[in-house]
Amino acid sequence: MLVLQATILIFVAITATAVVFTRQPVRQVVGLSFYGIILGLLFFILQAPDVALSQITIGAVALPLMFMLSLAKIRRDAEERKRREESEHRREAA
Amino acid sequence: MNAWLMGADVLLFTLVPCGIAVFRGNAIERLVALEMAGIVQTILLVFLAEAFHRPSTYDLALAMALLTFGGGLVFARFLERWL
Amino acid sequence: MNRRVRRWFFLICACAIFGLFVSAVRQMPTFGHYRGPYGDILNRETVYERHITDVVTAVNFDWRGIDTLGEESILFLSVIGTLVLLRKPSSEVNDSHDENDTADKRKGREIPLPSAATRVATLGxxxxxxxxxxxIVAHGHLTPGGGFQGGVILATAPLLVYLAGDLKSFKRIANHETVQIGEALGLLGFLILGLPGMIRGGAYLRNVLPLGTSGHVFSGGMIAPINVCTGVAVSAGLVAVTYVFLEHTLETRLRGRR
Incomplete structure (x- = not known):
């Protein structure tokens, strides 16, 4: 039991640090999902099944979907802005 | 200390290679590693529920089993199309 | 402030915070030992007084019911806030169900249709x-889980329909007006369920239903109905937020075409 608790606590510490040091947002979301898996196990091992169930249900589909939608929108806005700037630039040159 | 707890202990360490791949590989490798971690977690939850002698907590493993496919699909869909 | 000063500033602050942290950790109760009477009392009394086997649900929906009502309102308000922030100006409403707009085709990013295997597995x-x-919602008072967790799982089902590549069906299932009404009705139900206790001369959210046999589905009095209301509110709220996010992302895509 003690081994299990110690191991999972160390895992949480390492994974959280790794998520923070991931710089690219899409990769960070994958890392965050993995962190959610580890965190759900931590809650369950510390005898909190209710909290673990919340973490599992939220972290599985809803959380990555929200992040991915936001990232898709941000990327699209950036592309659109770039295109508009380019066309303005061309008009000025002409 | 029963056999299920020892099994869970051993199984916990199979998450290490998954973790390494999640943070080090390319996009596809990361996704596969994440899915693998989801499967390992499902089995771990079964082991732990058995080890703690609380049959009602099998719900967690069932939830994970049903939801992990959808989670993988989210990444697959967005990685292939928008990002 | 140059780099060197900044680093010294950081180091001094970090040392101070580390000292405070260590002194705080030293005064914590030892790992795994619960100090204080309330948890033990709850563990002893819940099954006897409320006929409920899941103590966490009893705490959430009965002993600290008002707190949960507050959390529920926070969720409701944040959903409303998101809907207001991401609402569409009426001039830009379009009813396109097509994700595959020309802006994507032009860049060689056309969307492959999901394979039959993916569709069958997902929709199944x-x-x-x-x-x-x-x-999970109905057995909240017997096993781990309850209105929140069950609501999230219920909200995942329509999301899977979208993920299977069927945006049209998703928009039909997650009809925006219906979902918003469901969200409001969930919170309203919670609020109304608190009133009978007051009418009978007790406190708000006091139990008025028979308690039943512990371990059965129909037990625990008011907790099961409140759980159902929470489940409706949570699932509707999550679907509504996802719908708006989706609409917004797709809408920008369509606007980029002009």
Whole structure:
């Protein structure tokens, strides 16, 4: 039991640090999902099944979907802005 | 200390290679590693529920089993199309 | 402030915070030992007084029911806030169900249709997910789970329909008006369920229903109905937020074409 608790606590510490040091947002979301898996196990091992169930249900589909939608929108806005700037630039040159 | 707890202990360490791949590989490798971690977690939850002698907590493993496919699909869909 | 000063500033602050942290950790109760009477009292009394086997649900929906009502309102308000922030100006409403707009085709990013295997596997999971979500909501007072967790699982089912590549069906299932009404009705139900206790001369959210036999589905009095209301509110709120996010992302895509 003690081994299990110690191991999972160390895992949480390492994974959280790794998520923070991931710089690219899409990769960070994958890392965050993995962190959610580890965190759900931590809650369950510390005898909190209710909290673990919340973490599992939220972290599985809803959380990555929200992040991915936001990232898709941000990327699209950036592309659109770039295109508009380019066309303005061309008009000025002409 | 029963056999299920020892099994869970051993199984916990199979998450290490998954973790390494999640943070080090390319996009596809990361996704596969994440899915693998989801499967390992499902089995771990079964082991732990058995080890703690609380049959009602099998719900967690069932939830994970049903939801992990959808989670993988989210990444697959967005990685292939928008990002 | 140059780099060197900044680093010294950081180091001094970090040392101070580390000292405070260590002194705080030293005064914590030892790992795994619970100090204080309330948890032990609850563990002893819940099954006897409320006929409920899941103590966490009893704490959430009975002993600290008002707190949960507050959390529920926070969720409701944040959903409303998101809907208001991401609302569409009426001039830009379009009813396109097509994700595959020309802006994507031009860049060689056309969308492959999901394969038949993906569609069958995903849509086949929708039914079991709905049943499982309803089970988690209905058995909140017996097993881990409850209105929140069950509501999230229920909200995942329509999301799977979208992920299977069927945006049209998703928009039909997650009809925006219906979902918003569901969100409001969930919170309203919670609020109204608190009133009978007051009418009978007790406190708000006091139990008025028979308690039943502990371990059965119909036990625990008011907790099961409140759980159902929470489940409706949570699932509707999550679907509404996802719908708006989706609409917004797709809408920008369509606007980029002009």
């Amino acid at each position: 999971l929708v039914g079991p997910l709905v049943v499982f979500g309803l089970y």
